[in-house]
Amino acid sequence: MTSREKILAAVRANQPYETPLPDVPDFGGDSSLDRFTAVLQGIGGQVVEVADAARLDEVVRHLYPTARTVAAEVISATVAVTPETPIETLAAVDLAVLRGEFGVAENGAVWLPGANMLHRALPVVSQHLALVLRRADIVATMHQAYARLGSVDSYGIFLAGPSKTADIEQSLVIGAHGARSLTVFLV
Amino acid sequence: MSHSQKSDLFLLDQERTTWHDETLWFVRQKRDKAVYAVPEFQELRQLASDIKDHTLSRLHFYLQQFEENARRNGVHVHWAADADEHNRIVLDIIRSQGATRVVKSKSMLTEECHLNPHLIQHGVEVIDTDLGERIIQLRDEAPSHVVLPAIHLKKEDVGETFWQHLGTEKGLTDPQQLTEAARQHLREKFLAGEVAISGVNFAVAETGSVVVCTNEGNADLGVNLARVHIACMGMEKLIPRLSDLGVFTRLLTRSATGQPVTTYTSHFTRPAEGKEMHVVIVDNGRTKQLGRPDFRASLKCIRCGACMNTCPVYRRSGGHSYDFTIPGPIGAILSPNIDMKRHASLPFASTLCGSCTDVCPVKIDIHTQLYKWRQVLGQAGELPASKKWSMKLLSRVLARPGIFGAGGKMARHGLRFLPHGLTHAPGYNPWAIARELPAPPKQSFREWHAQTVK
Amino acid sequence: MKVALFLPCYIDQFYPQVGIATLQLLAKLGVRADFPQQQTCCGQPMANSGCETDAIPVYRHFVDTFRDYDYVVAPAGSCVYHVRKHFDIIEQTPQVQHVRTSTRELFDFIINVLGVTEIPGSFPHKVGLHLSCHGQRGLHQANESEMTPVRDGQLRRLLSSVQGLELTELDRNDECCGFGGTFCVSEAGISARMGQDRVQDHVRNGTRVLTGGDMSCLMHLEGIVRRQQLPVKVLHAVEILNGAVV
Numbered sequence: 001m002t003s004r005e006k007i008l009a010a011v012r013a014n015q016p017y018e019t020p021l022p023d024v025p026d027f028g029g030d031s032s033l034d035r036f037t038a039v040l041q042g043i044g045g046q047v048v049e050v051a052d053a054a055r056l057d058e059v060v061r062h063l064y065p066t067a068r069t070v071a072a073e074v075i076s077a078t079v080a081v082t083p084e085t086p087i088e089t090l091a092a093v094d095l096a097v098l099r100g101e102f103g104v105a106e107n108g109a110v111w112l113p114g115a116n117m118l119h120r121a122l123p124v125v126s127q128h129l130a131l132v133l134r135r136a137d138i139v140a141t142m143h144q145a146y147a148r149l150g151s152v153d154s155y156g157i158f159l160a161g162p163s164k165t166a167d168i169e170q171s172l173v174i175g176a177h178g179a180r181s182l183t184v185f186l187v
Numbered sequence: 188m189s190h191s192q193k194s195d196l197f198l199l200d201q202e203r204t205t206w207h208d209e210t211l212w213f214v215r216q217k218r219d220k221a222v223y224a225v226p227e228f229q230e231l232r233q234l235a236s237d238i239k240d241h242t243l244s245r246l247h248f249y250l251q252q253f254e255e256n257a258r259r260n261g262v263h264v265h266w267a268a269d270a271d272e273h274n275r276i277v278l279d280i281i282r283s284q285g286a287t288r289v290v291k292s293k294s295m296l297t298e299e300c301h302l303n304p305h306l307i308q309h310g311v312e313v314i315d316t317d318l319g320e321r322i323i324q325l326r327d328e329a330p331s332h333v334v335l336p337a338i339h340l341k342k343e344d345v346g347e348t349f350w351q352h353l354g355t356e357k358g359l360t361d362p363q364q365l366t367e368a369a370r371q372h373l374r375e376k377f378l379a380g381e382v383a384i385s386g387v388n389f390a391v392a393e394t395g396s397v398v399v400c401t402n403e404g405n406a407d408l409g410v411n412l413a414r415v416h417i418a419c420m421g422m423e424k425l426i427p428r429l430s431d432l433g434v435f436t437r438l439l440t441r442s443a444t445g446q447p448v449t450t451y452t453s454h455f456t457r458p459a460e461g462k463e464m465h466v467v468i469v470d471n472g473r474t475k476q477l478g479r480p481d482f483r484a485s486l487k488c489i490r491c492g493a494c495m496n497t498c499p500v501y502r503r504s505g506g507h508s509y510d511f512t513i514p515g516p517i518g519a520i521l522s523p524n525i526d527m528k529r530h531a532s533l534p535f536a537s538t539l540c541g542s543c544t545d546v547c548p549v550k551i552d553i554h555t556q557l558y559k560w561r562q563v564l565g566q567a568g569e570l571p572a573s574k575k576w577s578m579k580l581l582s583r584v585l586a587r588p589g590i591f592g593a594g595g596k597m598a599r600h601g602l603r604f605l606p607h608g609l610t611h612a613p614g615y616n617p618w619a620i621a622r623e624l625p626a627p628p629k630q631s632f633r634e635w636h637a638q639t640v641k
Numbered sequence: 642m643k644v645a646l647f648l649p650c651y652i653d654q655f656y657p658q659v660g661i662a663t664l665q666l667l668a669k670l671g672v673r674a675d676f677p678q679q680q681t682c683c684g685q686p687m688a689n690s691g692c693e694t695d696a697i698p699v700y701r702h703f704v705d706t707f708r709d710y711d712y713v714v715a716p717a718g719s720c721v722y723h724v725r726k727h728f729d730i731i732e733q734t735p736q737v738q739h740v741r742t743s744t745r746e747l748f749d750f751i752i753n754v755l756g757v758t759e760i761p762g763s764f765p766h767k768v769g770l771h772l773s774c775h776g777q778r779g780l781h782q783a784n785e786s787e788m789t790p791v792r793d794g795q796l797r798r799l800l801s802s803v804q805g806l807e808l809t810e811l812d813r814n815d816e817c818c819g820f821g822g823t824f825c826v827s828e829a830g831i832s833a834r835m836g837q838d839r840v841q842d843h844v845r846n847g848t849r850v851l852t853g854g855d856m857s858c859l860m861h862l863e864g865i866v867r868r869q870q871l872p873v874k875v876l877h878a879v880e881i882l883n884g885a886v887v
Contacts, residue, residue, distance in 0.1 A: 003267060004266035006268055007250075007268060007422070007470045008247050010477075010478075013478070014475075014477040014478030014483075015243060015245070015246050015247060015477055016243065016480065016483065018244045018245055019244045020237070021238065022234055022237045022238065022241075027230075083460055087378055087412055090412075091374070091378055104448075106437075106447060107446075108448075109448050109452065114459075119411075120410075120411040121407070121411035123407070124404040124408040125377075125411075125412070141433070141437065142432070142436045142448070145433065146430050146432055146433045147430065149429070150429075151394065151429070152394060152429065153457075154456050154457035154459075155453075155457065155459070156454050157407065157452065157454070158436070158452040159450065159451060160448050160450050160451075160452075161450050163402070164402050164450055165318045165403050166444070167318040167319035167335065168318070168322075168337070168340075168362040168366065169210070169340075169342050169362060170213065170214065171363075173362050173363050175367070176366060176369075176370065176402070176403035176404065176405070177316065177374070177377070177404050177405045177408050178403065178450070179404070190828070191828045191829070191831070195830045198830045204834065208838070212813070219786060219787070219790070222787075222788075223790050229788065497787070499816055500828070500831050503831050503835065536831075537821070538774070538817050538819060538820065538822075539689065539774075540817035542778065542787060542815075542817070545778060545785055545788065558688075558689070561689065561690065561691035561693075562688075564691050565690070566694070570690070574692075575692065578690050578695050579692070581687055581695075582695040582698060585650075585681045585698075585702070586681070586699050586701075586702050587681075588680070588681055588702075591682075595653060595654040598654065599654045599655065617825075617826040618825060618826055620829055620830075620833060621833030621868060622836070622865050622867075622868055623863075623864045625651075625656070625860055627655060628655065628657055628658075630657060631657055632648055632652065632653045632656075632657035632659075632661065633678060634657075635657050635661065637678065640664075640676070
């Protein structure tokens, strides 16, 4: 008998009588931009309102004056990134500007699907990360977030704020391994 | 050594004990704040509990559904009956790639299986990339907490370790600078990593996805730079539906650290073009626990660590006092399933105060299971002989009111007339090491009552 | 209404004044309680030590002693919790079921059976309330900080109704004191440390009289207070309430 068969047989023998799977209600909640903004700022993210979407490029450059290597889908890039881009090139990226699908007000997370990442490692390997989000695309809670997703495709992240750690004496440090900062540009 | 013996060592450093207690209590307070802010939190706990109960009751179905969907997604699925088989499978995958450099994000399962020593012994460099895990890996220690693996260390300890291993300046204690040093050091490892190993927080049966939650982003960085991803999961990580993640992601981090969600909640469903993804499903005693009706609910655990943060014993004894991969109250109900003799003292390392049960996001009746493990240990003859015989004697006395009255009187008079030095001798009376015995009155209540009340 | 008083062994032997105050307070509230002399113990010490089966004769003796009463009242939440929760391993005869449901913690009995929510009287002191875990989390006699920030409960209400009595606000409202039955000797180091931390919270916040509904916690805390010679008096809440009523 293979381990698979052995394990499944033991599970079948030992599992209890079937109990019902509950339906999960929606619970409603606050899906306002204010709430999303306040929560994201509370976890170390930055939110920038872009009044004129045509000037996004300019606003981003203004905020990251020292970013030399910029990988981007939504603004003009200085380096082209594709799934085939070599690691050394990825490692040199200062700023990645990517399109977020929607935000979650209760926790400041933004859904970033693999398809929007240029390269799957880009959002974490880049020193800084900016996500562009339409201000209408906010849901209240994770229940609504998963309902909106329907399927998760190949790879995707709910990304809430910059990379952080508190592993040394519970002192919060921003910029562990992933992006040192996260800015959400609302258009 | 028993839990109490290890605790006594921890307690020797009073200041450090205070610090450890206060640091974890602070985490518990952050958890409270986050929990109070969600009006439906108690409903979510019930839902999570019900979803997990249901999943365990149809586990054979969900395991196969997950496997089928994962395979359809191009993911290789492996089954491991125990730790050895798990380690063998992982090593085989690494070897089949001709790889020697492995980066690993946090996984309590691989700790449980002692994967690192196995890989290192076979010539594979394995680097833990979670900051806390890397710190303890450099120190050759075990994690002392499931979410905060290096919580037993102070920044001075970390500074010393980094000075020795990473060449940082001696005496560096600033967490910001220490973290930056680790970032630089680990970035090299990430960029060079050939195989990435991750744990699994949730495995979604209906999509075949695995979900990994981190704050540092180390799982995503490791996996997406390496050629091969190996996700190692205990079989109890399954949940039926994608929508169930709504419940669990809302509970997990609020319970663990008081954050509204982890920074990265990453969903791995299909490998990137030209890359490989493997999932190893591990039993290692879990089917046995599933067959213990009183204890199977322990398999609902989502490893948030809330029971550790709230446990007044854990906070004052440290994670290493449990001498088991998963410490604290949940560890004390998981460990006897693995080795009853070795972990016999753990179910007794609790006052049964019940706080663990009340913070548990999936409503595991932890303190009731501690009580029940005590009975199992008692039946199996795993109690210290002195305890066993004194309890038998006590039972005889307490079932016989006559002897009971006389015995109580003897104890009380003994206390009244024997010298303090004798009744409070620490060698004979552990009570008296830090406490006075009650001042014995002349008359017991029953004597008073017989005399006064008609 | 036929009411029996159950006193755990350590109250009987070491704190007779608690039993006396219980009888007197009940009398003031119009209840005359019997004290069946053949009573012994609820069996918790054995059961918590993993020797539940050894406790079975003790459970039976408890049921035999109290089966003919409408209520069994005890100034000890922990024992009550044990009877109600853990007497499930003996055959559930009607007598056993009756004794399990009719065994009530004293303040629960006063509030929910007698319907008394205020104690007329005065006790002008700064009082620190220690919540017993079995009373609070086990019998749900007080709100739990794990669930809500609102600090409320049966004993808190009764004490607040006494004139001049000022309740201390603790840093940790419901942390366990570390007594834990045989835990206090099998894990003596941790037990003592927990007790010391508990006492310090009271001292830091101005408690002069430390009280609670469970004498076992209080015996442990009193042991620490006396060893450290702290200016804190330890009283069971029934002593305060009984003494307050004129």
